[in-house]
Amino acid sequence: xxxxxxxxxxxxxxxxxxxxxxxxxxxxxxxxxxxxxxxxxxxxxxxxxxxxxxxxxxxxxxxxxxxxxxxxxxxxxxxxxxxxxxxxxxxxxxxxxxxxxxxxxxxxxxxxxxxxxxxxxxxxxxxxxxxxxxxxxxxxxxxxxxxxxxxxxxxxxxxxxxxxxxxxxxxxxxxxxxxxxxxxxxxxxxxxxxxxxxxxxxxxxxxxxxxxxxxxxxxxxxxxxxxxxxxxxxxxxxxxxxxxxxxxxxxxxxxxxxxxxxxxxxxxxxxxxxxxxxxxxxxxxxxxxxxxxxxxxxxxxxxxxxxxxxxxxxxxxxxxxxxxxxxxxxxxxxxxxxxxxxxx
Ligand SMILES: *Cc1c(COP(=O)(O)O)cnc(C)c1O
Numbered sequence: 001x002x003x004x005x006x007x008x009x010x011x012x013x014x015x016x017x018x019x020x021x022x023x024x025x026x027x028x029x030x031x032x033x034x035x036x037x038x039x040x041x042x043x044x045x046x047x048x049x050x051x052x053x054x055x056x057x058x059x060x061x062x063x064x065x066x067x068x069x070x071x072x073x074x075x076x077x078x079x080x081x082x083x084x085x086x087x088x089x090x091x092x093x094x095x096x097x098x099x100x101x102x103x104x105x106x107x108x109x110x111x112x113x114x115x116x117x118x119x120x121x122x123x124x125x126x127x128x129x130x131x132x133x134x135x136x137x138x139x140x141x142x143x144x145x146x147x148x149x150x151x152x153x154x155x156x157x158x159x160x161x162x163x164x165x166x167x168x169x170x171x172x173x174x175x176x177x178x179x180x181x182x183x184x185x186x187x188x189x190x191x192x193x194x195x196x197x198x199x200x201x202x203x204x205x206x207x208x209x210x211x212x213x214x215x216x217x218x219x220x221x222x223x224x225x226x227x228x229x230x231x232x233x234x235x236x237x238x239x240x241x242x243x244x245x246x247x248x249x250x251x252x253x254x255x256x257x258x259x260x261x262x263x264x265x266x267x268x269x270x271x272x273x274x275x276x277x278x279x280x281x282x283x284x285x286x287x288x289x290x291x292x293x294x295x296x297x298x299x300x301x302x303x304x305x306x307x308x309x310x311x312x313x314x315x316x317x318x319x320x321x322x323x324x325x326x327x328x329x330x331x332x333x334x335x336x337x338x339x340x341x342x343x344x
Contacts, residue, residue, distance in 0.1 A: 002196040048238040068221040076215035084112035087141040097144035125152040129163040146175040153284030180206030182285035188218040296321040
């Protein structure tokens with residue numbers, strides 16, 4: 001059975017968190033002399049809402065997740081790092097992750113001095129819950145899944161994710177940075193069934209806001225409490241909070257972007273497959289396409305010398321001679337395809 005008490009690091013369980021001025025006072029007031037702020041230069045003179053309630057209210061309505069089940073951070077990078085700081089004792093605990101996947105899980109493990117165990121995906125880029133469980137021991141606190149996965153682009157099998165959630169006594173993170181481009185519901189819908197589930201989403205991809213740095217974690221309110229307890233008090237600044245609120249008023253615009261990008265993705269895949277330098281394009285549920293070419297380095301170099309940057313994933317496990325190509329505007333995709341034609 002999953003028990004959060006067995007998972008939290010003892011120092012975090014015992015931690016008395018920093019109490020900021022705005023934590024103590026809740027309600028209406030007009031004279032704020034409690035936080036040593038400058039009374040001039042409104043609205044930037046005031047510390048922002050440490051728990052970002054108005055942003056969470058809108059996210060809750062859009063995503064169908066209860067406010068108490070939402071954590072907001074400085075990009076997804078923040079909750080990724082906090083998973084280690086909250087649950088993994090350096091040099092004692094470990095985590096298990098699919099391989100290949102998003103690089104930040106391993107970087108944050110290294111920074112926090114936590115052992116990172118990799119389990120290779122199969123040739124269809126799918127994982128087996130049993131293989132991940134076989135890599136785990138009594139010190140495994142977190143398992144990392146990414147669906148749709150970066151850099152492979154595919155959704156992970158739903159039944160295997162379910163199986164892992166049911167069989168593993170630690171936390172299972174499902175990173176859904178690309179879920180808006182996929183033809184499947186978010187695992188956030190299953191939070192009530194799984195107390196060990198953490199779902200990550202972000203404003204950096206479908207929401208077109210990588211620059212404002214806003215990431216979301218959805219989980220049980222007990223897990224969210226732990227993350228709130230250890231985060232920097234004012235981790236999401238007021239510019240970011242305001243920009244997110246403004247964008248969420250234009251959800252239709254975001255839906256249009258996603259629709260356009262999905263149509264462009266189909267077109268890009270179709271056109272790539274016509275090229276003789278392309279060996280195959282892998283099925284994708286994200287806003288990028290992983291493509292195996294005859295010579296990734298040569299293709300990459302040719303594109304760079306013409307001002308087009310893609311990601312060379314040649315050295316990544318299972319991705320030999322693969323390029324990861326982000327879906328751009330119709331014009332950008334045309335420029336890319338033209339340049340690839342020139343190489344034929
Ligand atoms: C791009 C990406 C993110 C986004 O990270 P932010 O810090 O929110 O910008 C998260 N996870 C994966 C797998 C990604 O590819």
